[in-house]
Amino acid sequence: MNMQALALTFLSAVTVGGLAWVFIYPLLSGEKQAEKRRASFARAEPSLRIDDRSRTRRVQVEDSIKELEQRLAASKKVSIETRIAQAGMDWTKQQFMIGSAGLGMIALIATYIAGAGLPSALGFALAAGFGLPRWVLGFLKKRREAKFLDALPDAVDVIVRGIKAGLPLFDSIKVVAADAPEPLRSEFNAIIETQTIGMPLGEACQRLYDRMPLPEANFFGIVIAIQTKSGGNLSEALGNLSKVLRDRRKMAAKIQAMSMEAKASAGIIGALPPIVMIMVYIMTPDYISLLWTHPTGRLMLAGCVLWMGTGILVMKKMINFDF
Numbered sequence: 001m002n003m004q005a006l007a008l009t010f011l012s013a014v015t016v017g018g019l020a021w022v023f024i025y026p027l028l029s030g031e032k033q034a035e036k037r038r039a040s041f042a043r044a045e046p047s048l049r050i051d052d053r054s055r056t057r058r059v060q061v062e063d064s065i066k067e068l069e070q071r072l073a074a075s076k077k078v079s080i081e082t083r084i085a086q087a088g089m090d091w092t093k094q095q096f097m098i099g100s101a102g103l104g105m106i107a108l109i110a111t112y113i114a115g116a117g118l119p120s121a122l123g124f125a126l127a128a129g130f131g132l133p134r135w136v137l138g139f140l141k142k143r144r145e146a147k148f149l150d151a152l153p154d155a156v157d158v159i160v161r162g163i164k165a166g167l168p169l170f171d172s173i174k175v176v177a178a179d180a181p182e183p184l185r186s187e188f189n190a191i192i193e194t195q196t197i198g199m200p201l202g203e204a205c206q207r208l209y210d211r212m213p214l215p216e217a218n219f220f221g222i223v224i225a226i227q228t229k230s231g232g233n234l235s236e237a238l239g240n241l242s243k244v245l246r247d248r249r250k251m252a253a254k255i256q257a258m259s260m261e262a263k264a265s266a267g268i269i270g271a272l273p274p275i276v277m278i279m280v281y282i283m284t285p286d287y288i289s290l291l292w293t294h295p296t297g298r299l300m301l302a303g304c305v306l307w308m309g310t311g312i313l314v315m316k317k318m319i320n321f322d323f
Contacts, residue, residue: 078213080093080096081093082210083134083137083141084096084137085211086141086144086211086212086213087137087138087140087141087144088140088141088144088183088186089137089140096133099133100129100130100133101129103128103129103132103133104125104126104128104129104130105125105129106128107121107124107125107127107128107129108121108122108124108125111124111125144183144212145212145214147181147182147183147184148183148184148187148212148214148217149214149216149245149249150249151180151181151184152184152216152217152220152245153242153245153246153249154180155176155180155184155188156220156238156241156242156245157242158172158175158176158179158180159172159173159175159176159238160235160238160239160242162175163234163235163238164235169201169224169228169234170192170195170201173188173191173192174192176188177189177191177192183212187208187211187212190208190211191204191205191207191208194207200228201224201228202221202224202225202226202227202228202229203225205220205221205224205225206221206222206224206225207221208220208221209221215248216245216248219241219244219245220241223237223238223241259319259320262315262318262319263319266312266315266316266319269311269315270308270311270312270315273304273308277291
């Protein structure tokens with residue numbers, strides 16, 4: 001028997017054995033019966049009768065979750081006025097646009113006087129007038145959010161102690177607004193002002209997420225809204241919320257510590273090419289000046305910038321964790 005026949009026989013045997021293993025073995029081994037038995041145990045039985053109070057509470061929780069999903073879907077498109085407010089600035093949209101346009105004009109004039117061509121000057125002006133102000137807004141927003149997160153667990157503990165001491169929830173929030181640091185003080189003052197004009201306290205707390213788009217602020221608003229609608233032990237719920245907030249802060253610090261090595265490596269790798277190019281230019285400028293004087297060198301330089309930018313974005317995506 002030649003090798004071709006042996007190989008064909010072997011492959012046929014493997015195929016038949018595989019089919020038998022897939023289709024026949026489960027019937028002989030009793031796996032089908034075991035799966036049916038497990039399914040019968042796991043089958044949902046008719047739920048017991050729930051009293052009206054528990055049913056009302058469940059409906060209110062479901063409604064709050066639906067409202068949360070709608071607000072999250074609506075918050076994906078943020079206007080420039082909202083971004084300015086989230087950054088903690090008191091500018092109007094018109095002032096921001098005028099400032100951005102003025103910055104772009106200054107960059108255009110400066111780069112054109114420096115000897116750059118009109119296309120390069122327009123590119124610098126667009127980056128300075130459109131990109132830089134929005135980057136500054138994002139930076140200020142993140143810094144303000146970090147300060148808010150640092151002070152929120154202590155504020156929730158103050159509210160819990162006030163409720164346990166017999167103070168109403170609104171008075172406990174007033175205590176936080178009087179003693180808390182910024183930006184927590186201004187945000188809780190906004191809650192007090194909103195409730196003073198007639199809005200329910202639960203809805204006023206839920207609006208905190210519009211000014212401070214953080215999951216922690218959303219948790220606080222949901223807890224207050226649910227407790228004001230359905231009742232219950234508010235001090236216990238807020239105490240659990242404080243524990244969750246502290247655990248999330250510990251997790252964020254742990255993630256930052258574990259990812260610092262990767263971030264340092266990414267920074268070193270991303271900084272090596274421009275540093276090497278500057279050093280080579282200092283030592284032998286004629287050798288490397290071909291990159292921006294020759295057409296092929298310009299094409300290669302543009303490709304290098306594109307690939308380096310892509311690599312930096314990929315590394316940033318890999319070492320940034322969301323939870």
